Amino acid sequence: MAIFVNQSTKVIVQGLTGGQGKYHGLRNKAYGTQVVGGVTPGKGGTDVEGIPVFNSVAEAVAATGANASFIAVPPKAASAAILEAAAAGIAFIVCITEGIPAQDEAKVFNTLVRDYPKTRLLGPNCPGIISPGKCNIGITAGEIAELPKAGKKNVGIVSRSGTLTYQALYELKQRGIGVSTCVGIGGDPVPGTNFIDCLREFQNDPETDAIIMIGEIGGSAEEEAAEFIKANVTKPMSAYIAGVTAPAGKKMGHAGAIVSGGKGTAQGKMDALRAAGVKVGLNPTEAGDLMAEIIKSIS
């Protein structure tokens, strides 16, 4: 088991003929992901190293039976690409594009909720999702993800930051702890999938025994997650929040990472998570150590 994606997920890459799409699409395929097609308007009928390219998502879906899409197109084109995938019936969309205007993002999110309620968007501005050994969509380096182990306790990861997601994968790999699924929800103000969506899935996933959550300053997603954890999550958790020392009023690299009007501080988020029973580390390594202790105690 895994959440959102597994070995039968069939992926098309929107922007497969572009630099990012080609590089990461081929890496995902090499990892073992079923990358069944690409979409670039005007380049239908060609192929990228044997992967057929189509003019539209609808054509690609009709020809390949794809149920997931990996969007790697520039910010100007990303909103239309997301809505095209949803309209073509794609159930799971991963958009790695960084730099989409917040107004566009808010519009796309609300359009999906209203017109395509069965479509789940992961991202934008996220590293993607990996279910080690089964499916890797996005830019995560597959080799740093430890395979889940039958008969042992495995961990689910959900994170707002790319490099800290890798860091979390790496911390677990070094300790030999398997990963069920690792989801990067992205650092933008309006993510398609939030912490709660992932926590709910992890709670219901029989392969996931414990959860690591990595948050950062800005917004109130961690506080809302803490409320959800208190009421719904029985699996043990560790967490880390980046940005304790971030100055107020500055966007720290991610569009959504900003403390404004005294709200969205790391301290407030850590307090909320601790109150929900989550073990909070003061750096990523400490969160890894705490998870190792958790695994030991439940094994």
Added chain:
Amino acid sequence: MDLFEYQGKQYFARFDIPVSPGGAADTVDEAVKVADASGYPVVVKAQVQVGGRGKAGGIKLANNAEETRFHANNILGMDIKGHVVKRVWVENASDIDEEYYASFTLDRAAKKHLLMLSAQGGVEIEEVAEKDPDAIIKLHIDPVDGLSAAAAHKAAVDAKIPAKALDGVAKILVQLYRCFTEGDCDLAEINPLILKPTGEVHALDAKVSLDDNADFRHPEWAEYRATEELDSREQLARTHGLQYIGLDGTVGIIANGAGLAMSTLDVVNQVGGTAANFLDIGGGANADVMAAALEVINFDEKVTSIFINIFGGITRGEEVAKGIVEALSRVTLKAPIVIRLDGTNAEEGRKILADAGIPESTLISKPTMLEAAHAAVALSKGK
């Protein structure tokens, strides 16, 4: 990007939001000229991006050219909470009957636009929120539907805006919403929104924050960029296209990824040091980017040690190491480097660094983030 008041007013004017006639001035003579053209009395307002200008003496009423000269002379060059006033906005002074508050933002939790409207304006809205929360109405707007004239009118009624100002306020709400959405604002705020004795409603102040991600479709923002308040380090970083934020500490930070960069700041702080900056070099981390990053850090005179924190994902350790070795051959550093290289092919990378013959006084390598932070902080304190 935060706009100055005068830029916010100019931006409002693009969306037909009524503002007072006036203009910006960098010198006393210019201020008098603008005042003459706007009509007396005028208000001379310091243009700084910090609250409390009025209390600091940065907003003054002038009844004639002589008074304008006097106040502009005092205000230009004034230091308001560390911000030096380089420009004033001079506008025709308005008679005020009533003051209201209006703003649009994105409510991230609700994932909808949020209108906040109050019949109590002219004071800090946080104060109103605390003392009399019912005096502020909050209306969520679905970005797909937008804000209709009818909904704006109802919001004004709900906020207990008096009947004589209802139409004017509702009209400005629709205009301000257009400014917020089409103008790609993170925040569009009018405080105070005033009712004049003549019955007109108009914006007496403007607080606008623009969404940097929308820069590509707003060529008109170039003039705002030119006046952005950046320190010299931030300016240099911008010419290199680096994600850099200047801070006050002594440990220069270079990391790949925004999350890891934030985390690096935190860890340095945890072990008793202070970070000089936030710098995310992204996934690439090749020699050009690394050299540019080191150049920017090197320019900061407060920096006494440098902490390079790299986690190789797609970017492999040996590529990063080669980039650093090459960058070091191009930039002569004033402070020693502590590097933590981890992730994919980190061993190979560390070997390249070890074999490059770089003296320990220039670069030392530590296996974990925490150990590297300890070393960098110790070096920053001259230990």
